[in-house]
Amino acid sequence: MAPERFHEQFDHIQRSMPDVPLAMGPDDTAEFLYEKGVVLARDGEEARLVEDTVRTHFTAAPDLTPDHVRRASPETNRTGVTRIQVGDPGHGDRSGDRAVAHALRALRAHERRAGRRLVSRNHVVHIAVNACPGDEPVPAPLAAGPNPAPDTSPYDPDTAVDVLVVDNGLTHDHRAAPLLARVRGDTQLGERDEEGVLRPYAGHGTFIAGLVAAVAPNTDIIVRNTLDDAGAVLESEFGHRLFEAVDRHGWPDIISLSAGTSNGRTDGLLGVDAFMRELRDRGTLLVAAAGNNASATPFWPAAYADLPDHADAVLSVGALRSDGEYGACFSNHGPWVKAYAPGERLVGVLTGFEQPVPYVYQHSTYDACRFGFRYACTCRHPRHTGLLSERQESTGGTAEKVMFEGYAQWSGTSFATPVAAGMVAAHMTAHKERDPRAARRQLLAATADYAEVRGAHVPALLPPTWRPVPVTRLAPPA
Structure with missing residues (x-):
C-alpha cells in the first residue's frame, strides 16, 4: 500500500496540538485541516449575528442544542476575529465536523445579502512541506x-x-x-x-x-x-x-x-x-x-x-x-x-x-x-x-x-x-x-x-x- 501522506501528517500535527481536536476538510475530500467545534467571525456585529443565527439554526438539529453556541475567546485582538464554539469538539472523527458544517450553511443567506463572508472554519496553517510535503531532507x-x-x-x-x-x-x-x-x-x-x-x-x-x-x-x-x-x-x-x-x-x-x-x-x-x-x-x-x-x-x-x-x-x-x-x-x-x-x-x-x-x-x-x-x-x-x-x-x-x-x-x-x-x-x-x-x-x-x-x-x-x-x-x- 502506498503511504498516505496527508493522513500521516494529520497524525503528526494532531500530536503536536493535543488539546485541539482536528478534522479534515472539506467534508468530502482531504485538502486542509481545521479545528472541530469552532468557527471564526469578525468581532462585533458580525460575531453576534453568527452566534444568533447558529443558535437559532441548531434548535432544529437533533444532535445540537442552543447552549453549544458560545464564544470560545470573548476578548478582542488585533486580528479582529473571534472564535465561536458551535458544537462539541469531541463529536465525530477526523473525516469532518457536522456542527461546523451546519454553522457554515446557516450563514449562507446572510452572506449573500452582505456580499461577503461572515463565518469561516478555523483552519490549520502549516509549513508548506508539512500537511503537503514535497519531500524530506x-x-x-x-x-x-x-x-x-x-x-x-x-x-x-x-x-x-x-x-x-x-x-x-x-x-x-x-x-x-x-x-x-x-x-x-x-x-x-x-x-x-x-x-x-x-x-x-x-x-x-x-x-x-x-x-x-x-x-x-x-x-x-x-x-x-x-x-x-x-x-x-x-x-x-x-x-x-x-x-x-x-x-x-x-x-x-x-x-x-x-x-x-x-x-x-x-x-x-x-x-x-x-x-x-x-x-x-x-x-x-x-x-x-x-x-x-x-x-x-x-x-x-x-x-x-x-x-x-x-x-x-x-x-x-x-x-x-x-x-x-x-x-x-x-x-x-x-x-x-x-x-x-x-x-x-x-x-x-x-x-x-x-x-x-x-x-x-x-x-x-x-x-x-x-x-x-x-x-x-x-x-x-x-x-x-x-x-x-x-x-x-x-x-x-x-x-x-x-x-x-x-x-x-x-x-x-x-x-x-x-x-x-x-x-x-x-x-x-x-x-x-x-x-x-x-x-x-x-x-x-x-x-x-x-x-x-x-x-x-x-x-x-x-x-x-x-x-x-x-x-x-x-x-x-x-
Whole structure:
C-alpha cells in the first residue's frame, strides 16, 4: 500500500496540538485541516449575528442544542476575529465536523445579502512541506557545496535589504556555517528529541535563510520562530503571530513565508484579513509559497497575489523541477501563482557543522509519482522507509535513519520561495531600487526565462549561481 501522506501528517500535527481536536476538510475530500467545534467571525456585529443565527439554526438539529453556541475567546485582538464554539469538539472523527458544517450553511443567506463572508472554519496553517510535503531532507556531501552557490557580491550594511523569514527557528549551531554567519533570529525550540535525533522539519527555517543568503548576499536576514509546533498553527492565532513577528522586527523590505493553507475559497483567510490589510498599506513585499498539493486550488496567503487589492504587495511562488524547464510534480499551480523558481533538490544548510546529527524519515517513498508525473521525482527517489508510513500500514518495517553533517538536499515550494525573495533582494541591490514592490514588478517584467507548468508558459526566476540538474525520464508503466 502506498503511504498516505496527508493522513500521516494529520497524525503528526494532531500530536503536536493535543488539546485541539482536528478534522479534515472539506467534508468530502482531504485538502486542509481545521479545528472541530469552532468557527471564526469578525468581532462585533458580525460575531453576534453568527452566534444568533447558529443558535437559532441548531434548535432544529437533533444532535445540537442552543447552549453549544458560545464564544470560545470573548476578548478582542488585533486580528479582529473571534472564535465561536458551535458544537462539541469531541463529536465525530477526523473525516469532518457536522456542527461546523451546519454553522457554515446557516450563514449562507446572510452572506449573500452582505456580499461577503461572515463565518469561516478555523483552519490549520502549516509549513508548506508539512500537511503537503514535497519531500524530506536528504544528506548532501560537504564537498559539493550549496546549490544555488553563494553569490560573492559584497555586503554593504548601509544598503542591505532587510528580509524577515517567518518560519520555525534556527538550529542552535547555524553560525558554524559561513553562509549563515550574519543571520540572526530565534533558535528553534525542541530541535532534537531526547535521543539527540533531529525532529521532523527542524532546520526548515535555517535552510530557507541559507537560500536567501546564497542568492542575495547584501541582505540582513532575521528568522522568527513563528511556526515551531510541527510547523502548524490555527488560523485564529496565525494573524496574531504575524503581527508579533513584525512588531518585534519592524516592517522589513521583504517577508519570506513558506506556510499557508487552502480553504476551498477565493477570498482569502478570515484570520489574516487584518494583517493583510496592514501589509497592503506598508511598503513590505510578502513572498509566499504556493504549496505542494499539485493543485490549482488557491493556497493562502500566497493567493492574495491574485486579489486586486493585494496584488502589488504579494508574490506567490511555485516550484520548478531540478532542470528548471518544467514545474515540479508537487507544486501548486494556476493563474494565482505569479512566478516559479527552482524548488526541487536544492542544496543548502540544514544544521551547523559542529557534529553529525541523526534523522529518522517520517514518510516512505512511493513506487510511482503520486501525481502521475513520469520523471524521477521526489515522490520516489531517493527511496527510504518512513516511521509514520510504517504506523499507517502496520507492516512491522523499520524506518530509515540517516546522518546530516551540515548540508541537505530538500524540495518544496517552501524553498522556491526564499530563492524568489533573494532574487527580488538582489535586484534591489543591483539596480539601487529601495522599493521591493517596484523591484518585484521590474524583475518579472525583465525576466527572459520561462518554464512550462501544466501547459502554461510561466515566468521562471533562475538565480545566476543555481546549477540545473538533469532529470531522468521514466518509461510509462507496462
